[in-house]
Amino acid sequence: MPRRKAGTLLPLEVRILEVAQKAQSDGTPVYGFALASALSEDGGKSLTAHGTLYKALGRLADAGLLKTEWEDPETAEAEGRPRRRLYRISSRGSAALTAAQTAPAERARPLPTLRQVQP
Incomplete structure (x- = not known):
């Protein structure tokens, strides 16, 4: 499977x-489940499974496009739930988003015709 060009974002990442x-x-603050809910509100076409979301979040964080931190344990305890990992867009992420939104959509190239093979 071909790899994507460095610096390009998948539609889900955008x-x-x-x-x-x-x-x-x-x-x-935004956390995984809130993101999943927001993404499914836009028709759910960009999200196929929560595993897909968390892998994309990991890639974006590793690339420095998102900053992550764990929420305060007292907040989670007071609400009787596990702590959430909170995500914030970084300045690099804002720049990447702007670039992705202003880049022209790539056109699908037509498939080349195959030559007939002579036996």
Whole structure:
């Protein structure tokens, strides 16, 4: 399977960055389940499974496009649930999102015709 070009984002990654940027501008922390809910509200086409989401979050964090931190344990304990990993878009992530949103969509190239093989 061919690898994608360095610096290109998958559609799911673009949506994650968009949701993270909106949440940050709203002052709302974003965590995995909240992201999954937000992504499914837009038709759910960009999310196939939670495993897909968490792998994409890991890639974005490893690339420095998202910053992650664990929420305060007292908050989780007071609400009677496990701690959440919180995600924020980084300045690098904002730049990558802007670039992805302004880049022209790649056109599908037509398949070449195969030559007839002479026996």
